[in-house]
Amino acid sequence: MSLFDEARAALKRLPGLGFRSAERIALHLLVEHPENLPALLTVLAEAAQKITRCRQCGNLAEGEALCPVCADERRDTARVCVVEQVPDLMAIERAGTYSGSYHVLHGRLSPIRGVGPEQLNFAALKTRLAEGGIEEIILALANDIEGEATCHYIREMIMKNFPQVKISRIGFGLPSGATLNYTDPATLKNALESRRSF
Amino acid sequence: MSLFDEARAALKRLPGLGFRSAERIALHLLVEHPENLPALLTVLAEAAQKITRCRQCGNLAEGEALCPVCADERRDTARVCVVEQVPDLMAIERAGTYSGSYHVLHGRLSPIRGVGPEQLNFAALKTRLAEGGIEEIILALANDIEGEATCHYIREMIMKNFPQVKISRIGFGLPSGATLNYTDPATLKNALESRRSF
Numbered sequence: 001m002s003l004f005d006e007a008r009a010a011l012k013r014l015p016g017l018g019f020r021s022a023e024r025i026a027l028h029l030l031v032e033h034p035e036n037l038p039a040l041l042t043v044l045a046e047a048a049q050k051i052t053r054c055r056q057c058g059n060l061a062e063g064e065a066l067c068p069v070c071a072d073e074r075r076d077t078a079r080v081c082v083v084e085q086v087p088d089l090m091a092i093e094r095a096g097t098y099s100g101s102y103h104v105l106h107g108r109l110s111p112i113r114g115v116g117p118e119q120l121n122f123a124a125l126k127t128r129l130a131e132g133g134i135e136e137i138i139l140a141l142a143n144d145i146e147g148e149a150t151c152h153y154i155r156e157m158i159m160k161n162f163p164q165v166k167i168s169r170i171g172f173g174l175p176s177g178a179t180l181n182y183t184d185p186a187t188l189k190n191a192l193e194s195r196r197s198f
Numbered sequence: 199m200s201l202f203d204e205a206r207a208a209l210k211r212l213p214g215l216g217f218r219s220a221e222r223i224a225l226h227l228l229v230e231h232p233e234n235l236p237a238l239l240t241v242l243a244e245a246a247q248k249i250t251r252c253r254q255c256g257n258l259a260e261g262e263a264l265c266p267v268c269a270d271e272r273r274d275t276a277r278v279c280v281v282e283q284v285p286d287l288m289a290i291e292r293a294g295t296y297s298g299s300y301h302v303l304h305g306r307l308s309p310i311r312g313v314g315p316e317q318l319n320f321a322a323l324k325t326r327l328a329e330g331g332i333e334e335i336i337l338a339l340a341n342d343i344e345g346e347a348t349c350h351y352i353r354e355m356i357m358k359n360f361p362q363v364k365i366s367r368i369g370f371g372l373p374s375g376a377t378l379n380y381t382d383p384a385t386l387k388n389a390l391e392s393r394r395s396f
Contacts, residue, residue: 002258002260002266003241003244003245003248003249003260004245004249004258006241006245007241007242007245010237010238010241010242011238013234013238014223014226014227014238015222015223015226016219016222016223017219017223021214021215023285023288024213024214024285025212025213025214025215026245027283027284027285028212028213029212029242029246030242030245030246030249030258031249031258031284034246036211037242037243037246039208040208040209040211040212041239041242041243043201043204043205043208044205044208044227044228044235044239045235045239046201047201047202047204047205047224047228048227048228048232048235050201051201051202051228051229060200060202060228060229062200062201068200085225086225086229087221087222087225090221
């Protein structure tokens, strides 16, 4: 295998890249614009070395520091939004409407894939709850079976140990811009169930 | 800007990657599977250092060596297929029906983008023609205005300097598997013009 083939194969192993897109990137970096490669290698190596998990919430952090959300004193620490993955947190941050803090589970309960509570970032959540000051836990997990199961697990845990904490779950229904005739039955069912007075 | 944002921005500059795909790859390499990163950085750095252009045909080569096609003594050196880019050569090689050699122009004539004959790999092609032994030049350039212009330029150059060399151009028409009702008028025109007795 030539070095070019090896580079393409390594790129193809990245998520979302197929044969063609990996080939295109390999040609870009190795043939057409090799001047762009050193900066990319440097920033990836440096980021890999310094990026850690926030010891408080599990979000991305740098070195020993708290993540930008936990470090921001203007954020409302009485509200904690529980998400599965860092990209979920990023998506909520981009929406720009949430001023509370987060807790990243780094997965969800999935007996079929052998993911139990010990594999997830639950211990740090319990510690935060035990420290006090949290008034509401907002569950922002996926709207599917495993997300549902994880929500139930968290609710049980909180109701048993911290009964004063309010628990809520994000709303389900029609996405923004959706029309009814192209909406699937499960979403319509959710939308009807979560109707509000108008 | 955080290190993660910098890494994502550097990935987003790669061809074919948008915000989401760059974020997905950054998370993969920096958070979910950091164990995969060193091998990727190593293979890219090593490939960038060693990959060169074949001094004979312009294809990818390693170090001072000729490219695998030029180095292969079983290839027919009397036939030279002229292509615009290395991926075009790779596509023809994957088709597995061509046993001649290649010449990679690394672009095509484009007055509007300031690409003249001096910017392309024409000098090496003339040298190869002058050395003798080439019986046929097969033009495998794009079926558009700039590809057409580049073909005309090469034909002029060969007819003037090497009149004994046969010049051909790859066929145009319906792609494999195509139906007529979904084929555009320009392709149908090409297909009718290049009809063969049957």
